[in-house]
Amino acid sequence: MTEKIAVLGAGSWGSVLANLLAENGHDVRLWSHNPEQVNVLNDQHENPKYMKDFKYSETLIATESMEDAIQDAKVILIAIPTGGIREVANQAGTILSRLNQVSLILHATKGLEQVTYKRPSEMIAEEIPETNRRGIVAITGPSHAEDVARKDLTAITAASADESHAKEVQVLFNNDYFRIYSNDDIVGAEFGAALKNIIAIAAGILVGLGYHDNAKAALITRGLNEIKRLGVAFGANPFTFTGLSGVGDLIVTATSVNSRNWRAGNQLGQGKSLDDVMADMGMVIEGVYTTKAAYEMSQDRHVEMPIIESIYKVLYENADVKVLINGLMQRDMRSELD
Structure with a gap:
């Protein structure tokens, strides 16, 4: 069944998901605030800044009018960096109110808001009136846009407090190379999505310093433990972190050169400054901002997170990463299950 779907955000992930939905036979409107990008x-049928050498479906229609994208859309997918999600959600909510329209709201954003520590679904709930949304669903999991574009086999999670909404998303997206599993733990899914970017930065730093597979395996395993610890403190189901939005997303982000967070960490490990790394990347490095939020949250809730605390000190206090690594390895001995 063909549905009209609005995708707000034409970066790599938003545009590739829009293309997938268009190829699945849906009527997709991809919104961008950049008129030149829309025209191209x-x-x-290209998006060269974000997806070089990739051809998009001719049935995918881009627009610079958010209202044109949203009008009559049964589903709205927000796929932009965390820092802009509140503004875009507010614009979408205003349009939905004016149109007296009710839509299912999806997001594919992986981060936490600065200062408030709020998750994307919480920001959306505050900005889009309840009377104009059927529900909120987070789409997250191990999924580089580049791999989805080449139709690599991909499995991710759709999480919603109302799992019937997640199952609705499954029907829209599933095809022979892209599979979505449903989950009713949106808190855990969003924490896993956000915090794995911090561990990816750490993994890149290790490689940049010359460490190898043993070090990466230790980091990923203990990093997952910290992610779970903080998520559970905020009400997440611990089993969510053993799934696609937890360990799955962590593995792909902390081991791949396609990850901006890994690449940023790798450059830091090679001795570049954070300012130079961020300038060189040219796109948002979510993990840098999430590190600050996660560190402050852990301090507020008295949750022990030594790896994430160390990355915070590297990014925000210019600490010597080699000294911090030595400190982590020399911590008091303890049980793995603590």
Whole structure:
């Protein structure tokens, strides 16, 4: 069954998900605030800044009018960096109210808001009136846009407090190379999605310093433990972190050169400054901002997170990473299950 779907955000992930939905036979409107990007997408079916050498479906329609994208859309997918999600959700909510329209709201954002520590679904709930949304679903899991574009086999999670909404998303997205599993733990899914970016930065740092597989395996395993510890403190189901939005997303982000967070960490490990790394990347490095939020949350809730605390000190206090690694290895001995 063909549905009209609005995708707000034409970066790599948003545009690739929009293309997948269009190829699945849906009527997709991809919104971007950049008129030049819209023209290139519509005329040449390309998005060169984000997805070099990839051809988009000719049935995918881009627009710079958010209202045109949203009007009559049964589903709205927000796929932008965390820092902009509140503003875009507010604009979408205003349009939905004006149109007297009710839509299912999806997001594919992986981060936490600064200062408030709020998750993307919480920001969306505050900005889009309840009367204009059927529910909120988080889409997250091990999924580089580049791999989805080449139709690599991919499995991710759709999480919602109302699992019937997650199952609705399954029907929209599932095809022969892209599979979505449902989950009713949106808190855990969003924590896993956000915090794994911090561990990916740490993994990149290790490689940049010359460490090998043993070190990476130790980091990923103990990093997952910290992610779970903080998520559970905020009400997440611990079993969520053993799934696609937890360990799955962590593995792919902490081991791949396609990860901006890994690449940023790798450059830090090689001795570059954070300012130079961020300038060189040219796109948002979510883990840098999430590190600050996660560190402050852990301090507030008295949750022990030594790896994430160390990355915070590297990013925000210019601490010597080699000294911090030595400190981590020399910590008091303890049980693995603590």
